Structure formats: C-alpha cells, structure tokens
Amino acid sequence: MAESVLELAIKRVMGWFLPVINLERVAYILHRITGFYLAIYLPLHIISTHNSLNPIAWGEELKLYSSPLIKAGEIFLIFSIFFHGLNGLRLLLVEYFNIFLPKTMPSSLYLEKILSLHNPQKTVLYIVYILSIILTILGTLYLYNILTLRW
Amino acid sequence: MRYSSIAKWQYWTAIVLLVVLSIHLLFRILPGSYDKSLEYNQVRENYSNNLYIVTLIVLLFVALFHAFNGLRVILYEFSPRLGRIATPVILALGIIFAILGLLTMAGIYIFP
Numbered sequence: 222m223a224e225s226v227l228e229l230a231i232k233r234v235m236g237w238f239l240p241v242i243n244l245e246r247v248a249y250i251l252h253r254i255t256g257f258y259l260a261i262y263l264p265l266h267i268i269s270t271h272n273s274l275n276p277i278a279w280g281e282e283l284k285l286y287s288s289p290l291i292k293a294g295e296i297f298l299i300f301s302i303f304f305h306g307l308n309g310l311r312l313l314l315v316e317y318f319n320i321f322l323p324k325t326m327p328s329s330l331y332l333e334k335i336l337s338l339h340n341p342q343k344t345v346l347y348i349v350y351i352l353s354i355i356l357t358i359l360g361t362l363y364l365y366n367i368l369t370l371r372w
Numbered sequence: 373m374r375y376s377s378i379a380k381w382q383y384w385t386a387i388v389l390l391v392v393l394s395i396h397l398l399f400r401i402l403p404g405s406y407d408k409s410l411e412y413n414q415v416r417e418n419y420s421n422n423l424y425i426v427t428l429i430v431l432l433f434v435a436l437f438h439a440f441n442g443l444r445v446i447l448y449e450f451s452p453r454l455g456r457i458a459t460p461v462i463l464a465l466g467i468i469f470a471i472l473g474l475l476t477m478a479g480i481y482i483f484p
Contacts, residue, residue: 253446260439264469267432271476273415283410306393309386317383369405 244346252308255301262298292364299360304353311349321345378441385438392431399424419480432473440466 272278285291314320321341362368399418403409418424440462448455 256439256442257446260443263435263439264465267469267473267476270415271472273412273419274476274479276412279412279415286410302393302397306390310390313383313386363401363406366406370401371404372402 255305258301300357303356307349385434388434420484436466
C-alpha cells in the first residue's frame with residue numbers, strides 16, 4: 222500500500238517535468254550548471270596557480286591534484302569546458318549570427334512544437350552532445366596519463 | 373549601460389574565449405602528458421614565452437568578465453533585486469582576482 226502511494230507521488234512529480242524534458246531543455250540546464258561550475262573553478266584556479274611562484278608550495282599543490290576527489294572534479298571540469306564551449310558556439314551561431322535556422326518557421330499551433338528545435342538546429346545540438354562526450358572521454362584518458370602524446 | 377549591450381559583451385567575450393582558451397589548453401597538451409604539463413619547470417617555462425603571457429593576460433580579464441557576468445545574469449534571473457545588490461560585490465571580487473592573477477604572472481616573468 223505504502224509503495225503504491227510512493228509510486229503515485231513519483232509519477233505526479235515526474236509528470237511536471239516529462240512533457241518539457243527534451244534534449245534542448247537539458248542543454249539549457251546543463252549550460253547553466255557547467256557555466257556555474259566553471260565560474261567557481263576560475264577563481265580557485267587563479268589562487269592555485271599563484272603557488273607556482275614557490276617550488277615547495279607547488280609540490281603540495283601536486284599532491285592535492287592526485288587525490289581522487291579532485292580527479293573526479295576535474296573529469297566534470299573537462300566535460301564542462303567542452304560542453305559549455307561547444308554549446309556556447311552553437312548558441313552564438315544560432316542566436317547572434319542567425320546561422321543554422323530552419324528555412325521556414327513551423328506553423329504548428331502546438332506550443333511545444335513551436336518551442337522545440339527544428340533542423341538543422343536539432344542536428345547541430347546532437348553534434349554538440351556527441352563531440353563533448355568524445356572529447357570528455359579523451360580528456361579523462363589524458364588526465365589519468367593513459368593517453369600521452371609524442372610530437 | 374543598457375542590458376542589451378552587456379548581453380553583447382557576453383557574446384563577444386565568448387568568441388575571444390573560444391580562441392584564447394584553446395591556446396591555453398593547447399599548452400597543457402603540448403608537453404605530451406598530463407603529469408609532464410604540471411611539472412614545476414614546465415609551468416614556469418610557459419610563463420617565459422612572451423606571446424603566451426599576452427594570451428594569458430587577455431584570458432585572465434576576458435574569462436573573469438565572462439564568468440562573473442554570467443553569475444550576475446543567473447542572479448538577475450532569480451530576482452532583479454538580488455542581481456542589483458550582488459553587482460558591486462561581483463565587480464570587487466573580479467578586480468581582486470585580476471590583481472592576483474597579474475601578480476602571479478609578474479612574479480614569474482620578473483624572477484624566472
């Protein structure tokens with residue numbers, strides 16, 4: 222009995238979000254989250270690089286970087302950089318330079334259809350997701366020294 | 373300043389960041405591996421490159437503007453009153469971190 226009540230509650234709560242959860246909305250939310258994360262990272266990065274003035278302080282810094290918690294934070298940082306950068310480039314091209322807009326605007330009366338993206342915008346969004354996932358994987362391999370480069 | 377012109381600044385700093393941040397990240401992969409790029413001598417050698425120092429100074433100011441203005445925009449969307457109160461605080465923090473970043477670069481550039 223208790224389970225069914227819980228199930229109903231979960232269904233109700235999910236119902237608020239499900240009709241509007243699509244990849245565009247996820248991109249909007251992710252752009253905010255990654256932007257906030259990068260904005261918090263930047264001052265910390267400026268403070269931590271100040272330690273490069275002193276070899277002993279830099280050694281302490283490197284010990285900190287090898288901890289698993291910082292590594293996990295850096296993996297999300299890699300994703301944030303690539304997703305925020307690529308999605309930001311997409312937004313710039315679509316909103317500021319008006320590239321990738323559909324040739325004719327949709328004439329549907331349904332609000333959801335008007336609000337959601339249309340080709341070629343949709344394809345560009347998929348490319349942003351795929352590229353940022355691939356680059357995050359490559360970046361993570363580089364972070365753990367699995368991937369190294371020889372020039 | 374009108375809001376729309378600040379929004380344009382956000383777009384133009386984004387374009388600059390795409391270029392400058394790419395160069396900054398390139399300097400992380402040029403040494404060949406993650407651990408190598410963090411070695412003390414490697415880090416200090418990067419700062420002695422004149423062209424890279426110019427890039428870093430541009431990056432410092434543009435990234436701080438873009439990041440802190442972005443935070444301000446989110447606060448304005450929550451409540452305009454909160455945004456108005458936070459603006460001078462965010463501006464002050466931006467100036468403090470810009471000075472700290474410049475001190476780091478100057479320290480290594482003058483005493484390599």
